[in-house]
Amino acid sequence: METIEIPVKTIPIMAKTDVLVIGSGPGGLSAALACAREGVDTMLVERYGCFGGNITQSMIGTLAWYRSNDKVVDAGGVGCEFEQRSREMGASLSIFLYEIIDTEMFKYVADTLVQESGLVPVLHCSTVDVIMEGNKIKGVITESKSGRQAILAKRVIDATGDADIAHFCGAPYRLDPKDTLEPVSVNFGCSGVDVQTFLDYIINRQTSIADWGQESGEKEAKEFSTFLVEPFTKAKENGEIPEYAHLASYWNDFTDAGEVRSLNAIHMPGYDCTDVQDLTKAEIEGRKHVMWAIKALKKYTPGFDKARLRTIGASLGTRESRKILGAYNLTKHDVLNEARFKDSIGINPEFLDGNNTAIMPSTGRYFHVPYGIILPQKVENLLVAGRCVAGDKITHAATRQMMCCTVTGQGAGVAAAVSVKDKVTCRGVDISKVQKALKKQGVRIE
Numbered sequence: 480m481e482t483i484e485i486p487v488k489t490i491p492i493m494a495k496t497d498v499l500v501i502g503s504g505p506g507g508l509s510a511a512l513a514c515a516r517e518g519v520d521t522m523l524v525e526r527y528g529c530f531g532g533n534i535t536q537s538m539i540g541t542l543a544w545y546r547s548n549d550k551v552v553d554a555g556g557v558g559c560e561f562e563q564r565s566r567e568m569g570a571s572l573s574i575f576l577y578e579i580i581d582t583e584m585f586k587y588v589a590d591t592l593v594q595e596s597g598l599v600p601v602l603h604c605s606t607v608d609v610i611m612e613g614n615k616i617k618g619v620i621t622e623s624k625s626g627r628q629a630i631l632a633k634r635v636i637d638a639t640g641d642a643d644i645a646h647f648c649g650a651p652y653r654l655d656p657k658d659t660l661e662p663v664s665v666n667f668g669c670s671g672v673d674v675q676t677f678l679d680y681i682i683n684r685q686t687s688i689a690d691w692g693q694e695s696g697e698k699e700a701k702e703f704s705t706f707l708v709e710p711f712t713k714a715k716e717n718g719e720i721p722e723y724a725h726l727a728s729y730w731n732d733f734t735d736a737g738e739v740r741s742l743n744a745i746h747m748p749g750y751d752c753t754d755v756q757d758l759t760k761a762e763i764e765g766r767k768h769v770m771w772a773i774k775a776l777k778k779y780t781p782g783f784d785k786a787r788l789r790t791i792g793a794s795l796g797t798r799e800s801r802k803i804l805g806a807y808n809l810t811k812h813d814v815l816n817e818a819r820f821k822d823s824i825g826i827n828p829e830f831l832d833g834n835n836t837a838i839m840p841s842t843g844r845y846f847h848v849p850y851g852i853i854l855p856q857k858v859e860n861l862l863v864a865g866r867c868v869a870g871d872k873i874t875h876a877a878t879r880q881m882m883c884c885t886v887t888g889q890g891a892g893v894a895a896a897v898s899v900k901d902k903v904t905c906r907g908v909d910i911s912k913v914q915k916a917l918k919k920q921g922v923r924i925e
């Protein structure tokens with residue numbers, strides 16, 4: 480790529496804070512709330528106009544859709560609080576056996592949690608670079624309608640999903656070839672659906688998780704799934720949509736107003752979401768897929784004949800991009816063999832969904848989430864939270880799940896707070912103090 484030199488410029492310092500969290504998805508929002516509740520100054524910076532990340536941008540309300548029986552265990556903490564507050568604020572819907580967050584209402588739920596916590600929020604603000612002193616991060620450079628500004632911070636938490644901050648710092652990470660990354664999705668919703676007719680059709684089919692076509696076991700074959708592929712197959716067979724269209728729908732919620740509000744039907748492989756050209760192509764190609772999907776749904780799905788497009792997610796959804804190389808890198812063996820770690824910051828059920836694996840957590844088995852996977856190599860005072868934590872491809876199918884992102888987020892927020900209070904680096908933090916504070920915040924770590 481050709482390059483140009485730009486002159487050195489003096490830019491204003493927007494703020495100074497103890498802990499700065501970049502990105503407000505399940506990882507970042509949990510980190511910022513947990514940190515502020517430890518009584519240290521916390522700032523949360525988000526590039527879009529609302530908090531919530533994939534929840535609010537891609538309309539993914541299925542925080543714990545896997546909770547289909549009482550053997551399932553959770554870490555508790557902020558993730559469960561998201562569900563609880565959504566319930567209390569009328570932002571929760573039930574479908575079949577599980578509860579779903581109303582993703583539009585969650586924008587307001589998140590605002591409320593942020594304001595109650597006393598943290599300092601900044602929306603519409605992208606982070607584009609870092610300020611380093613040797614191998615220590617000292618702050619970031621932001622771009623917004625206010626121009627280029629700096630924020631100085633004692634600790635920084637990278638919750639961008641894509642490990643943008645770790646990348647700017649020069650911390651080691653892995654970005655697999657794009658044809659091996661999980662597909663991206665442009666989610667959409669429909670109105671004008673005869674919901675009862677649609678539900679009768681779905682229930683009569685008795686589709687299970689085994690129908691997803693991923694590696695799974697006998698118990699998954701017994702788990703009901705609303706998975707819908709027939710309309711798209713028929714439309715392809717009849718030459719009405721192209722053969723290459725990547726359509727198969729998981730779908731989330733419905734309302735008595737005739738809405739099916741989030742169809743996760745488009746799965747496009749081969750895009751690198753850290754490349755702006757790929758992002759552009761994927762958004763445009765994704766919307767074309769949405770039109771094909773609606774055409775097929777209207778023609779071949781009972782209850783959808785009068786359906787109309789209601790919404791397209793504000794941003795495409797990314798499942799996989801950069802993964803940091805951590806002080807510890809979680810392994811497939813760990814997640815499938817109930818790994819126990821002395822530096823546990825929470826637990827996660829043995830639940831995998833992604834990278835061609837679907838394992839439901841209906842056994843009560845779980846693994847410890849170690850502090851080492853949120854601690855990047857080589858850079859000091861930086862932690863990561865959410866889907867970019869360290870681990871192999873199979874563990875990604877567990878750690879990318881939103882509940883697990885809240886676990887790594889809450890762990891990062893509390894650890895950053897403890898390290899500020901104790902005046903030690905994030906690497907040097909006393910993990911027993913972090914664990915004690917997490918337990919006090921309601922997190923199960925053992």
Ligand SMILES: Cc1cc2nc3c(=O)[nH]c(=O)nc-3n(C[C@H](O)[C@H](O)[C@H](O)COP(=O)(O)OP(=O)(O)OC[C@H]3O[C@@H](n4cnc5c(N)ncnc54)[C@H](O)[C@@H]3O)c2cc1C
Binds near residue numbers: 530533543643798
């Ligand atoms: C289509 C789809 C369906 C899914 N379904 C489920 C499901 O049913 N259940 C489940 O548990 N998981 C599901 N997932 C996975 C889950 O949604 C994600 O893995 C999870 O949201 C990741 O959380 P995160 O906080 O790491 O990142 P994100 O949710 O991506 O949040 C990152 C935030 O950082 C902001 N940001 C990014 N870069 C910058 C920057 N440079 N400056 C400032 N802000 C920045 C973004 O705008 C965003 O708000 C799904 C994912 C997709 C794509």
